[in-house]
Amino acid sequence: MTLEAKAVLLTGASGGIGQALAQQLDQAGATLWLTGRNEAALKTLAAKLSRPAHIVIADLASNAGRQHLLENLGTQPLDAVVFAAGTNHFALLGDQNAEQLSQLINTNLLAPMQLTQSLLPRLSADARLLYIGSSLGAIGYPGFAAYGASKAGLRSFAQALRREWADSPRQVCHIAPRATQTEMNSTAMQQMNQQLKVKADSPQWVASQVLRQLQATQMHDQDLGYPEKLFIRINAVLPGVVDNAITSQLPVIKRYAKQNVSQALTTGEAL
Template identity: 45%
Template sequence: MHFNTRHILITGASGGIGTALAHALAEKGANLLLHGRKESALATLASECLQKGAAQVLTCAADLSTADGRATLLSTVAEDFTPLDTLINNAGTSCFQLFDQQSPDQIERLLTVNIHAPILLTQALLPRLLNNQTQPPVILNIGSAFGAIGFPGYSTYCASKAALRLFSEALSREYADTPLRVQYLAPPCDPHVT
């Protein structure tokens, strides 16, 4: 794959995995749209990516747990990053807490960020990806080893990552006869870093 012609959106780019992905893709000369919640962290990351060789770096600060935040990101793609050919759904959150001690708001936010947002973003961006005439489109969903095992204290997180894993598998099968490739990556899990 020639990354120097790719236009890649990374959600949650200013987190640990997102930053590593952004740096690695920048070194390959990719065009990047970096999403996160904090503009200052994104600005720093964008500068690093340009120094590492990224062809272009744009940023979008938005909270994906809200409809307005998701709309902001989609608007940025539509206005400033139209050649999008790769979507990396990396944004996520976790909470180490016994299930009966989690508040409904904590559960709802975790499920929204980890599963609702990637599914809704994928659906919204799917036509643009499928209509891309220059590159075979790719969707990469970043999961966790906790998406395959149930881990005490992470029941809601495990459920969200298992849902993302099965969503990826089903979507891959739905579009098996098209150029679109849907992949799920589950890095080994450190309970303190997600």
Template identity: 30%
Template sequence: MTRIALITGANRGLGRATALALGRKNVRVVVSSRDGATDVAEEIVAAGGEALPLRLDVAEPASIGTGCEALLATIRREWNADSVDILVNNAGVGLFAPLGALTVEDFDTTFAVNVRGPLLLTQALLPHLADGARVVNVSSSLSRHSSPATSVYAASKKALEAITRSLALELGPRGVRVNSIAPGPTATDFNGGAMRDDEAMRDVLSQQTALGRVGHPEEIADAIVALVSDELRWVTGERLEASGGVLM
């Protein structure tokens, strides 16, 4: 049976790469973002896969509710299905500032997107997650090591990892596996594209990484594909770091 995946923040970066990678594995992919990620869905279809776009803003609880209703209506109509086999909670925001410049709005936005959003979306989909489904929460290597001006972001990712372990225990009786993946510095447009476009920053990060370079989004996507595969069917509640060995 063909599996169905929902990926949040699928319009760019790690989400887009993961959607494309799963599409190549003959997974039916629902690509979601605040704008719908229509171009990514079209790219998957053009490559011979199956994909549908979905408008979903994980920072807004109301959007999560309406988005899940639209998701279910769409997969019933298009694919005669009523459950999701793979959920990748990828949508995230990074607002970086030193302690003296942090604002309440920075904190609230970061936790709304990075913590509350994945939790409420997983909750909303709970009745529609297939038994044996796989959930992947996208964390960060910053939950392990420290960098200046990242306190709130790192805390949000550490919280997401704690949620991951709790949900793995709670959903285990249904065979649902819940894991987190922690990318290291990756060449995307995250944080203004600094790790992709700033050569000086790339050089510094490369020197701090065991494999000697910044990662590519496709490498994180491949790790997510592996994490939801049957080959790792006995893995749950774990944190898989895909960072090339940054700051070991």
């Protein structure tokens, strides 16, 4: 699929992966609709692009935000939608409150589901939908119980939607990055990953994998990064093996999860 002059909606465009992807989509010739909550970041991003981009400031986790986006999309059918908006809280379950759990589920799962449903009349006959999840949606990991649950739901949603559309030209796929070098990762998360020797990919590389799927003749689901994608397969058939591997890491995970909550309380930042 060529992206030249194709109308592409990108959610979460002000995030690390979103910004990298917007620039690559622009280079591929796409007509971009960029949405996110950070107006300053979106305007700065748009100024870097080679062609004019449409900017819609909206909180897609709210009904009002989704409606605002729909009202400002114009009349051109969307040829592709990339769901890159997301949030994360690194903390043990007992250290999270009900509001934080709701925010994770609403932002990472419910909002893309509701937006997809609202966009159905706006999609072209052969539109492509791509959902960016996480390897933690397939590997339950301490400190990310709620986040992983939200991403597991997104993975299942994308798979089911692909099967619903198996008799149409429309395509759906899900891409699950491992740790990525973005501002979503707190200092404590970065320190934990370094101690556990967890590799992190650049947002530019993750964006290139998304672009490759959008341009493919046939899109397919993709888990990014080794050994994470191997662990995903092992976890599906022999979860006890992964249990044992993660249990050996548990003291380190708990220490940094507690440290992350403490830093958040001190600085007033989100988990």
